[in-house]
Amino acid sequence: MRKKNQHDHTADQSLPKLGVRPYLDLMEKTASSDTNKHSAYMGLLMVWLSDNILDVVDVDLAAYNITESKFDLLLLLTLHEGKELITPSAIADRLGIRRASVTALLDWLEKRNWISREQSSTDRRMVHVRITTEGRALVEAVLPTFWSTCSSLVSELEPDEQQVFEKVLIKLNSVIENRLGVGK
Amino acid sequence: MRKKNQHDHTADQSLPKLGVRPYLDLMEKTASSDTNKHSAYMGLLMVWLSDNILDVVDVDLAAYNITESKFDLLLLLTLHEGKELITPSAIADRLGIRRASVTALLDWLEKRNWISREQSSTDRRMVHVRITTEGRALVEAVLPTFWSTCSSLVSELEPDEQQVFEKVLIKLNSVIENRLGVGK
């Protein structure tokens, strides 16, 4: 998990903030000659930003005692609700994790009564997973904050920046999803 | 940890890819009225992208049997090398985790001979942490790939997109670092 809870009453001595410079110097010395340094720099910024963004989301969800993976799963159930039979295998597939990991997530969610499992009557190996009324209530409680957090992430951008940024996000997402072989 | 190793020989039945639409519909119904929906949509894309970006980095580093957190720590040691006395407390502070967590990371790295600990002679409560020759060799082996991966993240963008994107990244990073109270 990526949890960062901050601050003991610590540390007299502390390390100065480095900023980006030393990373660039290091890159100068260690990047292969066929790597575009300016792109690499932007990539580095993106990695840092990604880390921070997920932290913000975690902090946000923590207030509801749920983590991103689990919330993701509830959202998935919400969105497929009524349309298709949702099994642990299908969930594993979609989330890109193993069935055993899904079992663990479901155990946790079921203990809190946010999902239910029911054996399929047509194929008794399979389990039908559903979000419960309580689960739905949780999702509905979380979503307004979640959307507002999402929105706050980009709210500082100027309209013209937003415009380009949207195109960029869509492009990068599609490139990277192909690369990883995933997709929401 | 965010590890996603993909694919059992699984799942006959599978869930259709949803794409962005159902999320937007849900947002319509569940976002607070003072949330800018278009920004929220972009924020959502950013969260997805962040997830994927960290996965790419993980996959990359996995080849060297090291994870992002641990590599981060080695990088930190590399960049402060010789300049300041690096203690577990200072590391905890910088990484935004507890001292106890740092102890665990250091134990792991020390076992592999990538860092060393030495008691400070001036204040015997403190420990001086240093990257070893082997540690440095590892970092040097990883970095070329790492930079090239960073670069590959944005390489599909057009020059004009890159230009705006860079400004955006810098802005977002600074906004979010203020918000979280962190910084590299």
Add this chain to the structure above:
DNA sequence: AAAATGAAATTAGATTATCTAACTACATTG
């Protein structure tokens, strides 16, 4: 200077999110 306070690191024990391998129950197929 002895006692109290506080800081640095570690230890112990917990939780979350993963994994692999093995197992059980069932279904399909040859």
Add this chain to the structure above:
DNA sequence: CAATGTAGTTAGATAATCTAATTTCATTTT
């Protein structure tokens, strides 16, 4: 109907975190 394969779970592991307690020093206060 025996063999093979699939769905889900269990068991046991690792990683990254946490809190609380403990140890060892250093500093401050009386």
